[in-house]
Amino acid sequence: MASRSLPETPAGSRVPTILYVRPSPVEPRSAVPDLAPRRFHRRLPGYTPTPLRRAPEAERRLGVARLWVKDESQRLGLPAFKMLGASWALYRALCDRLGHEPEPWDDVAGLARAVAPLQPLTLVCATDGNHGRAVARLARWLGFGARIYVPENTVAARIESIEGEGASVEVVQGTYDDAVARSGEEDGEPGVLVISDTAWPGYQEIPRRVVEGYSTIFDEIHEELRRLDEDEPDVVVVQMGVGAFAASVVQWYLAPARPAVRIVGVEPDRAACVLGSLLAGDRIEIEGGQDSIMAGLNCGTPSLVAWPLVHDGLAASVAIDDERAREAMRLLAADGMESGESGAAGLGGLLELNENHAVESDELGIGPDARVLVFSTEGPTDPAVWTDVVGRPPHDIG
Ligand SMILES: Cc1ncc(COP(=O)(O)O)c(C=O)c1O
Numbered sequence: 001m002a003s004r005s006l007p008e009t010p011a012g013s014r015v016p017t018i019l020y021v022r023p024s025p026v027e028p029r030s031a032v033p034d035l036a037p038r039r040f041h042r043r044l045p046g047y048t049p050t051p052l053r054r055a056p057e058a059e060r061r062l063g064v065a066r067l068w069v070k071d072e073s074q075r076l077g078l079p080a081f082k083m084l085g086a087s088w089a090l091y092r093a094l095c096d097r098l099g100h101e102p103e104p105w106d107d108v109a110g111l112a113r114a115v116a117p118l119q120p121l122t123l124v125c126a127t128d129g130n131h132g133r134a135v136a137r138l139a140r141w142l143g144f145g146a147r148i149y150v151p152e153n154t155v156a157a158r159i160e161s162i163e164g165e166g167a168s169v170e171v172v173q174g175t176y177d178d179a180v181a182r183s184g185e186e187d188g189e190p191g192v193l194v195i196s197d198t199a200w201p202g203y204q205e206i207p208r209r210v211v212e213g214y215s216t217i218f219d220e221i222h223e224e225l226r227r228l229d230e231d232e233p234d235v236v237v238v239q240m241g242v243g244a245f246a247a248s249v250v251q252w253y254l255a256p257a258r259p260a261v262r263i264v265g266v267e268p269d270r271a272a273c274v275l276g277s278l279l280a281g282d283r284i285e286i287e288g289g290q291d292s293i294m295a296g297l298n299c300g301t302p303s304l305v306a307w308p309l310v311h312d313g314l315a316a317s318v319a320i321d322d323e324r325a326r327e328a329m330r331l332l333a334a335d336g337m338e339s340g341e342s343g344a345a346g347l348g349g350l351l352e353l354n355e356n357h358a359v360e361s362d363e364l365g366i367g368p369d370a371r372v373l374v375f376s377t378e379g380p381t382d383p384a385v386w387t388d389v390v391g392r393p394p395h396d397i398g
Contacts, residue, residue, distance in 0.1 A: 018269065018272060018275055018279070018318075018319050019316070019317070019318050019319070019357055019360060020275055020278045020279060020314075020316060020317045020318075021315070021316045021360050021363060021364070022314065022315050022316060026254065026260075026262070026263070026312065026313055026314075026315050027254075027312075035215075035219060037084070037088045037212055037213045037214075037215050037216050038215070038216040038219050038220075040087070040088055040091055041076070041084060041087065041088070041213075041216050043105070043106065043107060043108075043111075044076055044083075044087060044108065045076070045077065045107070045108060045141075046076050046077045047076060049220040049223070049224065050070060050071055050072050050073075050074065050075055050081075050217075050220065051070075051071045052068055052069070052070050052071070052220070052221055052224045052225070053068070053069045053071055053335070053336070053337065054066065054067065054068060054069075055067045055068075055069050055331075055332065055335040055337070055347075056335060057331060057334045057335045058331050058332070058335055058347060058350075061331065061351075061354075062350060062351070062354050062366070062372070063354075063367070063368055064366060064367070064368065064370040064371075064372050065368060065369050065370055065371055066230070066233075066370075066371040066372065067350075067372050067374065068221070068225075068233060068371070068372070068373045068374070069332065069335070069337060069347070069373075069374055069375070069376050070217060070220075070221055070373065070374075070375045070376065071337055071339075071376045072217070072343070072375060072376060072377050072378065073337070073338055073339060073340075073343065073376060073378060073379030073380075074379065077137070078130075078133060078134060078137060079130075079340075079378055079379035079380070079381055080129075080130035080133075080134070080296070080340075080343070080377060080378035080379070080381065081130075081214070081217060081245070081375070081377045081378070082130040082131045082133075082134045082197070083134040083137065083138075084213045084214050084216050084217065085131075085134075085197055085209075085210035085211070085212075085213035085214050085244065085245075085248075086125075086131055086134040086135050086138060086195060086197070086210065086213070087134070087138055087213065088209055088210070088212060088213030089195055089197075089206045089207070089209035089210045089212075089213055090123070090135070090138050090193075090195050091111075092205075092206075092209045093193060093195065093205075093206055093209070094115050094118065094193075096205075097118055097193075098114075098115065098117070098118065102114030102115060108141040108142065111141075111142065112141065112142045112143050115142060116143070119143065119144070120144075120145070120191055121144045121145070121191060121192070121193055122139075122144060122145035122146065122147055122191060122192050122193070123135050123136075123138065123139045123144050123145070123146045123147075123193055123194075123195050124146075124147045124148075124149075124183050124186045124192055124193070124194045124195070125148060125149070125183055125194060125195050125196050125197075126148075126149040126150070126172075126176065126179035126180040126182065126183040126196065126198075127148055127149070127150060127162070127179070128150065128151060128154060128158075128176050128179075128241070128295045128296055128298055128299075129150075129154065129158040129161075129162075129295055129296055129381055130296055130342075130378060130381065131197050132148040132149075132150065132162050132167070132169075133158075133161055133162045133165060135148065135167075135195050136148055136162050136165035136166065136167035137165050138195075139165070139166070139167060140165050140166050140167075144193075145167075145168075146165070146166070146167035146168070147167065147168050147170065147186075148162050148167050148168070148169050148170070149169075149170050149171075149172050149179040149180075149182045149183045150162075150169055150170070150171055150172065150179055151171075151172060151174060151175050151176045151178065151179045151298075152171055152172065152173050152174060153289075153291060153298075154171065154295070155295070155382055155385075157381070157382050157383065157384065158295065158381060158382065159171075161381075170182075175289065175290050175298070175300055176241075176290060176298055176299050176300065177285065177290075177299065177300040177301055180196065180198055180200075183196060184196070184200060184203060187203055194206070196210075197210045197242065197244050197303070198242040198244065198299070198301075198303040198304075198306075199303045199304040199305040199306070200304055201304065204304060204305050207244060207303055207304075207305045207306075208305045210244050211244050211245075211247045211248045211251065211305060211306065211309075212248070212251075213248075214244070214245055214248035214249075215248060215251070215252055217248075217375070218248075218249070218252040218253070221373070230371075231371055232258070232259055232261070232371070233261060233371045233372060233373035234259075234261050234262065234365060234370060234371050234372075235261060235262050235263075235264065235364060235365060235366055235370055235371070235372045235373070236249055236253055236261050236262070236263050236264070236372075236373045236374075237263075237264045237266060237346045237347075237349055237350050237372065237373070237374045238263065238264070238265055238266065238346055238374075238375060239265075239266045239267070239294070239296075239297055239342060239343075239345035239346045239349070239375070239377060240265045240266065240267050240274050240297065240310070240317075241267075241271075241296055241297045241298070241299040241342075242273075242299045242301070242302055242303040242306060243265070243273075243274050243302045243303055243306035243307065243309075243310045244303050244305075244306045245375075245377070246263070246265050246274070246306065246309075246310050246313075246314070247303070247305070247306035247309035247310055247313075249263055249313075250263060250309040250310060250312070250313030250314070251309060254313050262315040262316070262364050262365060263313055263314050263315055264314065264315060264316045264317070264318065264349060264350075264353070264364065265310060265314045265316070265317040265318070265349075266317075266318055266319075266320060266345050266346050266348065266349030266352075267297055267317070267318075267319050267320075267345075268290075268292030268294045268297050268298065268319065268320065268321070268322070268325075268345070269292075269319035269320060269321050270288060270289070270290060270291060270292045270298075271286070271288070271290040271291075271292055271294075271297055271298045271299055271300065272286065272317075272319040273285070273286045273299055273300050273301050273302050274302050274307075274310055274314075274317060275317045275318075275319055277302050277307065277311075278310075278311065278314070278317055283301070283302050283304070283307045284301070285300050285301040286300050286301075287300075288300070292322055292325075292341075293322045293325060293326075293341045293385065294322070294325050294341045294342045294345050295341065295342060295381075295382070296340075296341075296342035296377070296378065297342050297345060315364060316353075316360060316364055318349045318352055318353060318357070320345065320348045320349055320352050322341075324345075324348040324349075324351060324352055325341050325342075325344055325345050325348045326341075326389045327348065327351060328344035328345065328346075328347035328348035328351060329341065329343075329344040329386065329389050329390060330389065330390055331344075331347060331351070332344050332347060332376060333390045337376055338379050338380050338386070338394045338395065339376040339378065339379065339380075340378040340379055340380050340381045340382065340385075340386060341382070341385065341389075342377060342378055342381075343375075343376045343377045343378035343379065343381075344376065346374040346375055346376075346377075347374050347376075350366070350372065350374065353366060354366070379394070380394040
């Protein structure tokens with residue numbers, strides 16, 4: 001795969017150098033996803049739909065009719081949305097190993113009994129925080145071991161929360177992509193099951209299930225908007241690391257039976273691998289340290305299974321600097337939400353479009369009639385940074 005560097009953000013400037021708006025309208029293409037993941041998630045401990053909130057301060061600031069924030073700061077007992085993808089992917093992988101669905105089971109204790117014949121088993125993955133903690137929690141629930149690889153710049157708070165689930169954490173010298181490569185070396189080893197949210201040649205089934213697993217979020221949104229007698233969004237803004245979550249957004253919102261929406265992807269300017277790939281016209285690995293404060297988005301290569309979906313489905317893609325993420329964290333806090341650096345990045349992308357890209361915002365229909373949806377994909381997963389940025393400690397540090 002080609003490796004390229006992207007244009008630098010000029011030192012001291014808050015204006016990103018890079019923004020991609022699709023030349024032609026996006027056609028609906030994907031199949032309507034089924035609801036099996038949500039039926040599965042309902043049986044996990046603590047399942048409850050997360051809140052869909054209006055953000056009046058942000059609405060005023062952006063001048064849009066509605067700004068909905070799907071608040072994933074508490075999901076299945078963890079402070080991020082990632083459990084949805086990890087749990088469904090693991091479940092399907094266990095079914096494949098057993099050769100059948102382990103029905104009937106009502107709760108994780110029942111599921112643990114049903115998958116006991118697969119013991120001893122160690123779950124392995126790479127992470128920059130949230131996915132690894134989810135995999136570690138799943139291992140604890142089901143009585144498996146867990147070995148989680150993290151890049152060298154991972155902050156202590158995130159490592160400790162993964163270790164707190166009983167997993168062993170190994171720090172890999174290098175970037176998130178290096179940690180992914182290390183975890184991939186274990187794929188196929190006896191007694192090991194790699195649960196990666198990113199895909200590479202020869203390893204695609206589990207990451208495809210991760211993308212499916214996130215559909216629970218959109219089904220909940222759909223249900224809540226119907227209950228409130230509100231219309232579906234016409235613009236959806238989603239933050240991207242390897243692009244698996246954005247691929248899930250595309251799969252849901254561009255399904256033929258649903259009203260068309262414009263989907264906008266947002267990445268840190270120092271880890272804009274999807275944007276770089278869109279500009280290059282091919283999936284590429286970008287050069288550089290991927291050292292943004294948006295830790296969950298510090299990825300150098302789009303997922304192989306996400307790439308075709310985000311390539312075809314994104315109407316636009318924007319890169320933001322760390323200060324934009326901080327600004328979005330403060331704005332969400334003003335609207336009563338506690339969102340981490342990666343969690344607030346979607347709103348950060350909207351602020352960036354609003355302030356520096358009026359023509360493109362217009363083209364995307366982000367105006368006074370717009371119904372916009374963003375995702376706060378995590379809570380304050382690094383409480384010290386959140387306190388520093390917002391000026392008070394978070395209420396619930398997850
Ligand atoms: C909080 C948060 N938001 C968004 C993302 C991006 O998801 P993806 O890597 O599927 O693009 C991540 C990934 O780890 C994350 O932790």
